[in-house]
Amino acid sequence: MPTLTNTKRTGAAKIDVALIGCSHHTAPVEIRERVTFSPEQAVAAAEELRKRGILEEAVVLSTCNRSELYGVPTERDNSVAEAMEIFLTSFHGVPRADLNGRLYRWNGPDAVRHLFRVASGLDSMMLGEAEILGQLRTAYTQALDHGSTGPVLNRMFQGAIEVGKRVRSETEVGARPMSVALAGVKLAERVFGNLKGHSALILGAGAVAEQVVENLRNRGIGRLRVVNRSLDHAEELARKMGGEAIEWSSLERVLGVPDIVIASVGGTGAVLTRALLERAISAREGRPMFVVDLGVPRNITDDAAGLYNLYLYNIDDLGEIVEQNKKAREAEVPRAEAIVAEHIAKFESWRAALEAGSIVDDLRDSFHKHREMLIREKLAEMNDVSPEERARIAHITEELIERVLEQPSQKLRRSREMRGHLAGLDALRHLFGLDAPKDEGKD
Amino acid sequence: MVQDVRARIGAIIAVHLGTEAETERREKRRYKREMTHYYLGYLSLALYIASFLCYARYLYVPDLWLGRMATFLLAGGIVMHYFALLERSRWIHTVPYNDLYGSMSLFAWLLGITYLGLELFHRQRSVGAFVTLLLIVWIVLLSVLAPNEAPPPPPARGPLFAFHVTLETWAYAAFALSFVLSLIYLGQDRVLRSRKLAAPFWRFPALDVLDRMARSSVYVGLVALITGIILGFVWEHRLSGGFSWGDPKVVITLAILAAYVAYLRLSRSTAWRGARAAKLCAFNFVVVLFSYTFVNLYLTRFHRFF
Numbered sequence: 001m002p003t004l005t006n007t008k009r010t011g012a013a014k015i016d017v018a019l020i021g022c023s024h025h026t027a028p029v030e031i032r033e034r035v036t037f038s039p040e041q042a043v044a045a046a047e048e049l050r051k052r053g054i055l056e057e058a059v060v061l062s063t064c065n066r067s068e069l070y071g072v073p074t075e076r077d078n079s080v081a082e083a084m085e086i087f088l089t090s091f092h093g094v095p096r097a098d099l100n101g102r103l104y105r106w107n108g109p110d111a112v113r114h115l116f117r118v119a120s121g122l123d124s125m126m127l128g129e130a131e132i133l134g135q136l137r138t139a140y141t142q143a144l145d146h147g148s149t150g151p152v153l154n155r156m157f158q159g160a161i162e163v164g165k166r167v168r169s170e171t172e173v174g175a176r177p178m179s180v181a182l183a184g185v186k187l188a189e190r191v192f193g194n195l196k197g198h199s200a201l202i203l204g205a206g207a208v209a210e211q212v213v214e215n216l217r218n219r220g221i222g223r224l225r226v227v228n229r230s231l232d233h234a235e236e237l238a239r240k241m242g243g244e245a246i247e248w249s250s251l252e253r254v255l256g257v258p259d260i261v262i263a264s265v266g267g268t269g270a271v272l273t274r275a276l277l278e279r280a281i282s283a284r285e286g287r288p289m290f291v292v293d294l295g296v297p298r299n300i301t302d303d304a305a306g307l308y309n310l311y312l313y314n315i316d317d318l319g320e321i322v323e324q325n326k327k328a329r330e331a332e333v334p335r336a337e338a339i340v341a342e343h344i345a346k347f348e349s350w351r352a353a354l355e356a357g358s359i360v361d362d363l364r365d366s367f368h369k370h371r372e373m374l375i376r377e378k379l380a381e382m383n384d385v386s387p388e389e390r391a392r393i394a395h396i397t398e399e400l401i402e403r404v405l406e407q408p409s410q411k412l413r414r415s416r417e418m419r420g421h422l423a424g425l426d427a428l429r430h431l432f433g434l435d436a437p438k439d440e441g442k443d
Numbered sequence: 444m445v446q447d448v449r450a451r452i453g454a455i456i457a458v459h460l461g462t463e464a465e466t467e468r469r470e471k472r473r474y475k476r477e478m479t480h481y482y483l484g485y486l487s488l489a490l491y492i493a494s495f496l497c498y499a500r501y502l503y504v505p506d507l508w509l510g511r512m513a514t515f516l517l518a519g520g521i522v523m524h525y526f527a528l529l530e531r532s533r534w535i536h537t538v539p540y541n542d543l544y545g546s547m548s549l550f551a552w553l554l555g556i557t558y559l560g561l562e563l564f565h566r567q568r569s570v571g572a573f574v575t576l577l578l579i580v581w582i583v584l585l586s587v588l589a590p591n592e593a594p595p596p597p598p599a600r601g602p603l604f605a606f607h608v609t610l611e612t613w614a615y616a617a618f619a620l621s622f623v624l625s626l627i628y629l630g631q632d633r634v635l636r637s638r639k640l641a642a643p644f645w646r647f648p649a650l651d652v653l654d655r656m657a658r659s660s661v662y663v664g665l666v667a668l669i670t671g672i673i674l675g676f677v678w679e680h681r682l683s684g685g686f687s688w689g690d691p692k693v694v695i696t697l698a699i700l701a702a703y704v705a706y707l708r709l710s711r712s713t714a715w716r717g718a719r720a721a722k723l724c725a726f727n728f729v730v731v732l733f734s735y736t737f738v739n740l741y742l743t744r745f746h747r748f749f
Contacts, residue, residue, distance in 0.1 A: 169506050176645055186645070190635060193649035286713035288650065305636075309717045317638045324640065 015152055015351050018055070019111035020084045020103055021068030024125050027102040035092050035099070037062035039142060045069070045091055046148035054083045057150035059143040059157060061118075063135045065125055070115065072152045081105040112156060112347050116340045119164035121174055127329050128173035128336075133164040155350060163343045170339065172332045176325035180318040181211030183325070184292040185219065187318075188260050191290050191311055199223035201258035203251075203272075204265030205237045208294050208315075212262050213241045225258065227251050229265075252276060256283025261291045263299035270297075274304040281309055292318070360409040367401045476534035483527035484548075490520030491555075491578050498571035502646045510568045514559070517575060521555045528552060540608045547585035549609070551578055553616035557663055561620070565656050569648040573623055603678040610671030611696070615731055617664030618703070622728035624657040625721040632718045654717070657724055658710060661703050668700055691742040695734045702727045 022032060037045060042060035049058040055071030062068070069088060073080035085103060089096045106114050114123070119136050121128040140157040143149045149157070168174040177183040185195075192198050199222050202209055213224065224243030228234035231247055238245035246254055255261070255276065265271050272291075277300070281289055286309055293300045293314040305312045375397065379390055497513030528539045528548060539545035558574045561567075627647065634644050648656075676686055687693060706727060710720035 169504055172503075187635070189649060190631070190644070190647075191650050193652045282713060285711075286716035288717060308719075311635050313638065321638070321640055 015354055016073055016080075016107055017070065017111045017152060017156060018073050018080045018084065019068060019070050019106045019114060020081055020088065021061075021066060022099070022102045022104065023066035023068075023123065025123070026104055027099075031098065031102050032065070032067065034094050035067045035088060036064075037067060039138075041091075042139060043142055043146050043148070045087075046143050047146065048091070049084070049087060050148055052083075052087070054080065054087060057153040058148050059140055059153055061136060061139045063132065066118070066123075068118075070111065070153060070156070072150060081107070109344055109348055112159075112344050113340065115156060115160045116163045116343055117337075119160035120167040120336050120340060121164070122167075122333065122336055122340070126178050127326070127333070128168070128175075129178075130168065130174055133161065133168070136164070137161055151354075152351075156347060159343050159347050163340055166339050166343075167336045171335045173329050173336045176328060178322060178325055178329070179211070180294075180315065180322055181208055182215055183318045183321045184212050184262070184294075184313065185215040187311070187313060187321075188216075188290045188292075189219070191288050192259055194220075195260075196220040197222045198259040199225070199257060200260040200262065201254065202226045202237070202241065202243070203261065203263040203299065204228055204295070205233070206264035206266065206294055209262050209264035210241070212292065212294075213243075216260070217242065221260075223258075225254060227254070252279070255280040259287070259290060261289065262294065263291065264294040265299050266295065268295075268297075268299070270299060270301045271295075272300045272304065274301055274307060277304045277307055277310060281307060360405060363408075364401065364405055367405070368398075371397050371401060473534060476530050480527050480530035480534055483523050483530060487520045487523035487527055488579070488582055490516050490523055491575055491582070494520055495572060495575035495579055498568065498575055501568055502572050505646065510571075513568065513571055513575075514562060517555065517559060517571070520578075521552065521559060524548075524552045524555065538605050538608070540612060543588070544585055546612065547581065547588075549612050550616050550619075551581045551585070553609075553613045554578060554581070554619055557613070557617045557620050557660065560663070561656055561659055564659065565652065567648050567652050567656065569646060570624060570627060570653070570656070573627060574620065577619070577623060601678070603674055603681070607671050607674040607678055610667045610674065614664045614668035614671060615735055617660050617667060618699075618728050618731045621657045621660035621664065621724050624653050624660060625724040625728075628653040628657065628721040629718060629725070632721070650717070654710070654721070657721065658707065661707060661724065665700070665703055665707070668696070668703075672696060672700070691738050692734065695730070695738050699727065699730055699734060702730060 022035060024032070037060050042062055045060045046058040049055040049069065049071060053074050055069075056074045057072040059070045060068070061070065067088075069084050071080075071084070085096070085099070085105075088094075088103075089099060104114075117123045119133055121130065121132055124132055136157070140149070140153075140161070144154065177186045188198075189195060195216065196219070200213075200216055202213060202225070205226070205228065216224070224238075224241060225246050226234050226238040226241060226243050227246045227248060227250075228237060229248050231245060234245040234247075237243075251271075255272075256279070261272075263272060277289070277291070281287075288309045288311065291300060291304075291310060291312045293312065296315060298314055300312060300314075304310060375394060379385060379393070385393070494513050494516035497509055497516060501510045501513055528545070531545060531548075532539055535542075535545075537545075539549045554574070555578055558571070562571060628650060631644070631647055631650055631653065634640060635650070679686060702723075706720060706723050709715035709723060715723070
């Protein structure tokens, strides 16, 4: 069972989690870029937050879309978020006024919910994107390696990683391509399976075509050829894409080779006709050909779509697929939220168990304090009591305290229901005066 | 004299009582096997259903361990199914194909084995849900259609004949699998062409994988079919010294052989590669079904076993 140092300060072992940050939801990129942390800065900031006594445990999560500080406050009061905000602005040298209304503050279960939603991709700009889980894992691992985490944040971040994995494996939130480029590549995989060893031909070049090529490369595409009206341009593109440049005049000759054709020739209209593609398929002995037309106006005549073993998709087709996928991902959000809620309940149960354990310790401390005072007062009046009898009285009273506390202690540790009754625990603290700081008690 | 008669009567009674006890023991053993066959049959069906559920979930959630669990359950179902068939054979003292129930059950078992082999070879689990569903439907169908009663013991035909029938059944099972794969191929092709991609589309195997799996299945089927035909001819020649070329079952089996060889050749040709070959493969199985049902029941006399 981890020891919580905030019990030393306040006497009330109420475990809290605090979070402040900004994301694409609350701040434009001009603001976000001013409060972003490099990996080294993130480690230093977490260390500094602990050194200054603002947080006992700290993790800094910083991506291109969000900068967030997570921590377990050393003091349980409302000024923690304020202190964190001051720290954030002073760390980056940003006037506080610039962040007015841009920062969000969460604590307790709300902070946990936020982290779990972030890990699941539910809070991401592109719903369900997978990258955030890796970034979150890296931020946590770094903080862990530098000793700035503790039992609470360890549990919370490990839980978040688990939630992220579950949401992606048990729901469709992270499934299906969400960009035109990826949709094109995924469709090609529906025809050829693994793209390793397959070849592609890039006609012209555009931003989306480059993204398609990048995705093809990531999937281990074999031969890559680039054809452009200007050979110099083709060579430049080929170098950039890691392929082979081909002269425009050789287009028909090489068209029969690739399994995938990405056409992105600007402002020229149709460059691939049905007849040309028919000959290409014939040269391929009927093997299927996957063609993506990213050109506007279209580079491939519409009647080519009817060719046997030719799968033709234009930019609108891909856009529509992305739109369908977006809707499908959104439809999965309630299921993902249910997983998040399940894990929040688990975390809260664990948190309550920690608190329940500490309340018994606090009660024991309180009883011992009263016992010592009582024995000191009463025994001072009893001059005829021998030292052996005094020791015996002290022993009996000590045993009495242990016996009285044995049952509630066991019940609190064993019973899940009791652990869940946080409100009940608060009442118990209030009833026994455990919610007052120890210093006040001494006074 | 009187003592002699008494002794003889005593001996007869003893033999009679012994025979009765033996018969009773045999009946008990027979009953036990019948029950074991039922229990194992239900157990294998339960494992197939569990496997189907895992494969179906795997389509939705492509978790590696879930997929492995599906394969493991299918393998378990196949093992239990084997023991069920074995117990049935011991119970009715004949090979499982001697009646419709046994024949259909053997078909299902061989379909499961063929699919498992293909799954391991191609490392592709996405069609598992369809195959296991087919298995379950087939087993439920055989429970409804075919009475599971002990058929009369058949005349002894020898191991060669047993191999002949088993291999032919295996060929039919492999062709059934290629039929399922071809149908999925055609569905996928249609969806890709329509450009209206529903949710399950992204989980199905690629056209190329389906094509290769269907071809592998047909290869398995053809090897089994050709070996089975050769064994059948050898057995017949040993029995009668000749060959019954004119039997409708022989004619249609050779036609099936030709049709699948044509499929294998055409599926690599320019004009037929892809959806057309898949259609041909699906059509070929319709001929197989015709042979398995109509020809067996109504046309052939030589190949009618039940």
